[in-house]
Amino acid sequence: MSYIAHIRESDNQIQTVEEHLLDVKELAESYGEKLGVKHLAGLAGMLHDLGKYSNEFRDYIIEAVNNPDAPPKRGSVDHSTAGGKLLYEIFHTTKITRNTGLVAEVVGNAIISHHSYLQDFLNPDLESNYLSRVRDKELAEFSRSKQAFFEHVMSEKDFYDYVGKAAEELETFLANESSVNNEKQLMFLTKFIFSTLIDADRTNTRLFEENRSNESVEDFEALFNTYYERLTAKINSFNQHPNAHTPINLLRTKMSDQCDLFAEKPSGIYTLSIPTGGGKTLASLRYALKHAKLFNKKRIIYVVPYTTIIEQNAEEVRKILMDEANILEHHSNVIEDVNDNDESQSGKMSLQQKLKLAKDNWDSPIIFTTMVQFLNVFYAKGSRNIRRLHNLSESVIIFDEVQKVPISCVSLFNQALNFLKIYAHSSIVLCTATQPALDFVEHKLEINTDAEMIEDLDHVIEAFKRVEIIDQATNEVFNNEKLAEFVEAKMEEVQSVLVILNTKSVVKKLYEQLLEKENGFPIYHLSTSMCAAHRNKILDEVRAQLNEGNKIICISTQLIEAGVDVSFDCVIRSLAGLDSIAQAAGRCNRHGEKSIQNVYVIDHGEENLNHLKEIKVGKQISRRILVDIRKDNTNHGGHILSTQAMDRFFKEFYTEFESNLNYFIPKLKKEMTELLTATKTKYSYHDSYYINNEKKSLPLFLANSYRTAAEHFHVIDNLTTSVIVPYEAGREIIADLNGNGSIEDLSKLLKKAQQYTINLFKFEKERLAENEGLVSLMDGKILALKEGAYNKRFGLNLENDSPFDSLMI
Structure with missing residues (x-):
């Protein structure tokens, strides 16, 4: 009786372990060729499900099919450890060489991790999750799995030849003349191999489930x-x-x-x-x-x-x-x-x-x-x-x-x-x-020499000058009341004003304050509390008003600065980094349709920047540069948007944050760059501790903490959760995700849902839960807002008390 990798749900057709391993190997090889590591990727592919060559797994999957209403416990049979264990046993306990040992570690880690995430070779507690799997974990049918693999997938001789080619690829990879840190390159190589394995495994499994032999490939x-x-x-x-x-x-x-x-x-x-x-x-x-x-x-x-x-x-x-x-x-x-x-x-x-x-x-x-x-x-x-x-x-x-x-x-x-x-x-x-x-x-970034595509930049910047930056920030402080009056005064001079402030709360308050004045022209609000589809609808309305030359005010967070194609007669920007001021200026007289227009830089006293340190520091540096120019208008190239001013700004900015650039993890008192590229040579105390605990040296070439680093990584400091919102088509998506569609249908729904999501900070998620504003979909894997938790003006409503007709737009 064949060993089973998968049983198709629709017709109970069996995919054998041999078929799956060879198919995934072939796919992984095609992905690996892009880096010249075909055999390294293929090795991961053909060993990843080695543990399915066992009676235990065969009994498990048959039982699961025969008893769908009471299947055996998911994950009760470990089938991902065996492949990594085979590599460790062969290349770490007998004839150990650096290259084949590194192959075993790089590929073995990808294999044992393909149902979760890469393991630590050595974690900050000086334990090896990797070794506990490939060396210490007992697998009852490991000998059977090895024997079946060498009989049905690849002979021992061919296997050793294949690993030899993988070792040559690794040596070539590390010999790259630009390489300065082997551990860093091995970290990226391990992640690349892991990526090829994950994609090859899931792609082959999906194709089998959909009863298709291969992907249609676009030319x-x-x-x-x-x-x-x-x-x-x-x-x-x-x-x-x-x-x-x-x-x-x-x-x-x-x-x-x-x-x-x-x-x-x-x-x-x-x-x-x-x-x-x-x-x-x-x-x-x-x-x-x-x-x-x-x-x-x-x-x-x-x-x-x-x-x-x-x-x-x-x-x-x-x-x-x-x-x-x-x-x-x-x-x-x-x-x-x-x-x-x-x-x-x-x-x-x-x-x-x-x-x-x-x-x-x-x-x-x-x-x-x-x-x-x-x-x-x-x-x-x-x-x-x-x-x-x-x-x-x-x-x-x-x-x-x-x-x-x-x-x-x-x-x-x-x-x-x-x-x-x-x-x-x-x-x-x-x-x-x-x-x-x-x-x-x-x-540092290895930027090419003569990297700039555009010639004579200073001339180009001068030629594209369409605004004058007016410094209102170094001699007075604004609050929302004073700012509202300032906006109204400008609206008597121009047709359109854009106000960009640093926090969502002051944006919302200024918006409400201006609405109360009932000036007779439209006022718009934009922030990340609104989903992309909602923001786009508002922006379309804003552009239509601007194109008609109508009077209009827009109050926004900085989201409008980067790449949004709008052009106002006047922009008011709350003091921030020079890059933000430059981006804000790009929303004023954008196409040079009018003579030089004004961008006012103000200091808003009601913004709480205590949790926005980058904006706070950027604001301080920009203020210093503005003061310098106010004292002598020849300083920094004569204006704050010059290449000299920008270079000064970023060098001061990065110097101020020097200790933060390497992603410091306070809980571990370590930088992430250290966790990802740790070497046994540099951190020799690792070995000495390991000797004390294990009475022997760490039997590995690598000491990286991949899993620990990933667990502590968040691009945004506050970890956010994506939720789907009931805005227009978002309602239908939420309803459809309650169904039980095919993988293809689910793929389309998830893609469509992109435009109908917002990100919640932890405190927002907790407040919504208290106010019963969240609904759980797909067994809790996806979250959505209830109708009352989204508003047509502001988007997210933490109180979950928006009237039902607030979304009838």
Whole structure:
């Protein structure tokens, strides 16, 4: 009787262990080839379910099918340890060499972790979760599993040859002339191998469940050729426009042409510093498509700071490329699987399993996602995140508004980009009008020499000047009452005013205060308490009012600054970092449609910035620069938006936060960079402690704490939870998620739900629970707001007392 990997729910068809292991091996090899580690990835694929070669697992899965209403306890049979144990037994107890030992550790960790997350080789308590699995755990049928593997999957001789090739790949990988820290590169390699295994395993399992032999593969090369032709046609059409030969439009065309020419350079890390309104999205897309064509890149990924920008940029690109199907928007994980440890499969596929298999691996040709999601791929717990990592290789990755990298993540961000450049053959573009000094910090970004795509930047910045920054911040302090009067006074001079403040609470209060005055023209509110679909609807209304030249006020948090295409006559910005002031200025007279307009920088005394340290410090540095310029107008290039002022700002900013750049974990009193790249040489006390406890040296080459690091990683300090909101189509999504659809249906629903989610801080989630404002879906794996917990004006309502008709928009 065959050993069983899976039994299909629809027809009870069996997938044997041999079929599954060889299929996953083949898929993993194809993913691994991108880094030149085909055999390392394949080794993980063919050993990951070695433990299913056991009578115990066969009995378990048959029992689960025969008794679907009372199946055996999920995870009661450990089938993921055996593959890692085999590698440890062969390459760590007999003929030990560094290369094969490292292969055993890198691949073995991925194997034993493929139902949860990578284990610690040595954790801060000086225990080895890895060793407790591969060395100490007893498996009753381990000998049977090994014998079956060598009989049915690969002979012992071929297996040793295969591992030898994997060891050669690892040696070549580490011999890269750019490598300065083997442990750092091995950390990324381990995560890459883990990513290939997770995706290959889940993809093969899903294909078997859907009774399909393989994935339909899009011809990306042909697609990028078509896209480039369509973009070129669009750009040529601009040249026929009556205003095509104005100085500004001629400069836009020149910068776009420079990006096209720059695409012929080899892959690397480059900067694109087009000022706001300079056509950055199209210019970067032009670079990306041409570079992808010339250098055979597999996908183009746009990484933006906020979900707000995703829909706008994606829609703009869709219209130009005339393709609805192949452009993916990934806002956030509607479902988190950080605590998953689904070791075994029952006969009837559970919701948890369907959610795990739902396609969510970033294999689209063009992807729009956020900085949070990008960093989560590399550093956050949960196999859903890391599954996407291998698809970042051989890509063009464009970071829009890169200055928004969170301070605590600067070193981690730089290291991830260096890995993608040096090993993963990706090309990186840092896109912003305010380039941060990422090559100034300790773990610096390896930016290419002559990295800037645009020539004569100072001239370009001057040519694009459309606003005057008026310093109101260094001589008076505003409250909401005074600010409301100031806004009203400006509305007598201009048609439209945008006010950007630093906290949601003052935004909401100013909005309510202005509403009470009943000025007779529309006033809009924007914040992250509203889901993306809601914000987009408000922004569409705002744009329509602006295009009509109607009188309008908009009060917003900083979410409107980065990449949102709106143009007001006047902008009032609460004092913050220079980059934020520059971004705010980009929402004023954006297209130079009027003569020079005013951007007022004010000091708002009612903002509580105690929990917003980055904004607080940025505000202090900006104030110092403003004072310098007030004293002598030749300081810092003469104005606060100059390249000199911006360089000074970021160097002071990073110096102020120097101790935070490496993601310090207070609870452990360690930096994450140390946990991820610890070496036995550098941290030799690890070994001495291990000798005291175990009476022998740590029998491993690696000492990294992958799992501990991931458990403590949150891009945003306060861990948030995504919830679906009952706004427009969000209602239908919530209702449909209560059903029991197929994996394909679930994949579509989760994708659709992206635009109807908001993120809750812990205290918000607790308040909503107290007020019965939350509903649980999918056995508690997904949360949604009740009708009363969402309001058409403000979005989230913690009191859960919004009238039902508040959503009837």
